[in-house]
Amino acid sequence: MQNQNVIPLHQGRDALLDHDQTELADLFETLPLPERSPEGPWHGTLMAITGLQRLPRGLRAGLARVLDTPVNPWRGKTFDGDRGSNLWLPGLNRHFAHYRVEQRDSPVDGRPVLWLDYDEADNPRPVRGIRGEARWLRTGVLLCRMNRQDRGGRLHTLLYFTLSRPDHG
16 A cells, blocks of 8 residues: 655655665656666665664664665665676775666566566575665665565565765755
8 A cells, every 4th residue: 555645855864764674665666767777886774674674763873874885885786788797895985786678567565676687697695685776765765675586486565765966865
């Protein structure tokens, strides 16, 4: 069930840190598909992580804010046409966990998404089950969810994150 009033879109990405997976899923379902694949590096911010959802809202938000500091080695993603990879380790520009990028309907909610498929031979086996989805939150900012595909083909949402172009913080 969509609830377009859960998180007002005029709030910045930092306001999303206070919300849980259910609220972010409701918002995600209302967002539009990027008209084309992003290009270049995008800064990532993690939020609504499975396993932390039982913690009090303020504590979850505080942990998400800590993960948006240099303590977290994951910096975001970079895109190059129909390919991409995660950016790790600041200053070293390490690329890890490569994915294919395409537009398709989400198997989670049936609406169009930018699909990030990690089922690539050069990825370690545990990474190959990751399936990311992205939609526009606002200009220069994508709201994304990371799903894990189990052996039965079912998707389980592990977390949400934003990707921001460097000039849209």
